[in-house]
Amino acid sequence: MDTLTNRYNRQPHPEEQLLYNHWLEQVQVEQPEELIKRFRSLFIESVGYPDREIATALEKLAASKHAEEEFKFVINRCCHILINRWHTSSAKHTAIPELISLFEGVAAKPPARYLRHQSNQRLPELIKKFAQSEQYIILRRLAKVISQGKETSNNSHSTAQSKPLGALISRYPYLYKHCLLSEGSPYEYQKTIKQIQTENQRQFEIDLSQYVAHAVRRSQMANNGNGESVGRIIQPIKNPTLLSDRELFFALKQFIGKVEGADTYRQFSQRFLSQTNYNQSYGSFKDNLYEYLITTTNGSDYGKRQFNDKLYKQLRNIIPQSESQKFSEFLMIRTCSQLLNFLVVESSQRPNHFVFLDLVSNLGATQTTGLLLKIVLICNQVKPYLEKRFAILFNHYESTTRDGVLWLVKGLENLNLALITNFGSVDLSYLR
Numbered sequence: 001m002d003t004l005t006n007r008y009n010r011q012p013h014p015e016e017q018l019l020y021n022h023w024l025e026q027v028q029v030e031q032p033e034e035l036i037k038r039f040r041s042l043f044i045e046s047v048g049y050p051d052r053e054i055a056t057a058l059e060k061l062a063a064s065k066h067a068e069e070e071f072k073f074v075i076n077r078c079c080h081i082l083i084n085r086w087h088t089s090s091a092k093h094t095a096i097p098e099l100i101s102l103f104e105g106v107a108a109k110p111p112a113r114y115l116r117h118q119s120n121q122r123l124p125e126l127i128k129k130f131a132q133s134e135q136y137i138i139l140r141r142l143a144k145v146i147s148q149g150k151e152t153s154n155n156s157h158s159t160a161q162s163k164p165l166g167a168l169i170s171r172y173p174y175l176y177k178h179c180l181l182s183e184g185s186p187y188e189y190q191k192t193i194k195q196i197q198t199e200n201q202r203q204f205e206i207d208l209s210q211y212v213a214h215a216v217r218r219s220q221m222a223n224n225g226n227g228e229s230v231g232r233i234i235q236p237i238k239n240p241t242l243l244s245d246r247e248l249f250f251a252l253k254q255f256i257g258k259v260e261g262a263d264t265y266r267q268f269s270q271r272f273l274s275q276t277n278y279n280q281s282y283g284s285f286k287d288n289l290y291e292y293l294i295t296t297t298n299g300s301d302y303g304k305r306q307f308n309d310k311l312y313k314q315l316r317n318i319i320p321q322s323e324s325q326k327f328s329e330f331l332m333i334r335t336c337s338q339l340l341n342f343l344v345v346e347s348s349q350r351p352n353h354f355v356f357l358d359l360v361s362n363l364g365a366t367q368t369t370g371l372l373l374k375i376v377l378i379c380n381q382v383k384p385y386l387e388k389r390f391a392i393l394f395n396h397y398e399s400t401t402r403d404g405v406l407w408l409v410k411g412l413e414n415l416n417l418a419l420i421t422n423f424g425s426v427d428l429s430y431l432r
Contacts, residue, residue, distance in 0.1 A: 013064075015057040016074055022054050023081040032095030035082060040102055043075065046123055062123040071126045073184075076135040080189040083142070087192050097143035103131040134182055142180050145170040145196060165405055166398040171242070172412055173201040174419055177384070178391030204416070205426040207240035212252070212428055215245065243413050251366045251414050252431055255373065255421045260295055265370060266422060268295075269377035282331050283323035286315045289335070292378075296371045302362035310355070314342045336379040343372060344389035351396045357407065365410035373418045383423070390415055 012020065026035060042049045042058060049055040061067060061074060082099060086092040106127050130136055148170055169179060176197040181190060214237040241248050253259075260268035272292045276285065290312055297303025297311075318338045322331060345353040359368040376383045390412060397405045420426055 013061070015060045016077075018057045019054065019061075019074065019078060020081060022051070023078050027082050027085045032082075032086060032092050032098075036095065036099055036102070039078075039082075039099060043078075043127060044102055044106065059123070062126055067122070067126055068129075072130040072133045072135050075127070075130045076139070077186065079139060080186055080192075084188045084192050087195070093146055096146045100136075100139045100143040103127070103136060106131040138180055138182055141166065141169050142193075145176070145180065145200070161403040162401050164399050165394065165402055165408065168242075168402070168409070168412070169394070170200065171204075172390075172394075172416055173197045173204070174387045174416065175391045175394055175412075176200075178388050179394060201420070201424065204240060205420055205424050208417075208420065209426050209428065211237050211240055212431070215249075216431075241413050241417070242409055247366070247410075248417075249431075251369075251417050252421065252428060254366050254370050255418045256428055256431060259370065265373055266377055268292075269374060273378055276327075278327055280327050281323065282319070282325050282327045285327040285331070286318070286323075286335065290315055293371065293374060296367060296374065297363065300363060307359070307362075314339070332379050333381050336375050336382045337385050339375055340372070340382060340386050340389050343375075344386070345392050345396075348392050348395065351392060353393060356393075356411075360407045360411060365407065365414045369411065369414040369418050372415070373422065377422065383419075386415075387419075 023035075026038065030038075038049070041047065042055065046055075046058075061071060064070070079099065083096050086095050106124075144167060169175065173196075176193055180193050180196075185193075239245060239248060243251065254265075256264060258264055263271065272288075276288070293311065294303060294308050297307050315335075318335050319331065325331075341347075342355060343359070344356045345351055356368070359371070363371075372386060376386055393408055394412065397408055402409055421428060
């Protein structure tokens, strides 16, 4: 992380700065169509660029001994300059995917035009490496988000199911920070992603609120004996999730309703925290945490048969050398984050997620999400950590067809609902 962060904090080489200044100037005076043509001419075709000084600067950067490591960051930064500017105008949003798509075919075969310019032989290879880099993968995800290729539960035909999971990225704003940013991303670009995240989350909250109110009204009219006229009086609204109506309302009632006796998940978590004594030993806290968590799984044979025992052993193995120490907030955060490793996935380097898959298979996606929500509600600091676990799974299965990972789609949808209803601004408390 430090190396990449330092890249963006260090003083750019003169040729780099010349490129950045060039795009900063052009994006203020030219329309997206003209800028995309410029981008294609300079980076993709590398022929006949109208500003010879800029073309020469690019050739020098490509010839640098550090080009193998640094050139992809230079192109990425140039892309970000245009993206950041275009995102401020909704009329120019469609230009962003078009810009990013310029590099789509480069990875397979550079333009033949390159072959006629021997002095530029290194440039096509560097462009090709950029098109295969993590930076470009992230830009492609951004293109999907900007394109807003959302689907509803009504769009469940085979063509939708055969599309890759990655096409759903726009649906899950909580993944954006982890899937659309790389280490060392410039501040301006981070700000753009944050704005997109806020806008898309707010839109989903509005869509969800409207749909739930619509469904409740239809149900009330039907119960009052007005079933025949419901369709004529109330205009249909599409379910904004990929869950069926039954799955959606079951999930909402779980995440905002009374599921722990007379308590909601949030009330139950507050009760647990109010009874947590910071003078107790860490070992005692883990015992209490175990009892708090297994109320979700106690009602199933799966919990009593195997999961509860696994969970207890896992808790005992978390920082065992501190069992007799006084409990602290630091130990709370470490314990909860390591529990999420165990319950969801450890890391992108070790993407073992058997426990999560087993939980979803036996408890269902909603109750599994409820278990994860209980952890986040007692330790808000690990909410980004949970989101990161799901981003790892999303990236791991990004190119897999949706029908091959329906368990993950259900998990992503349920987590979206759990986070929106417990940490967002939407109020659906009347469903209780």
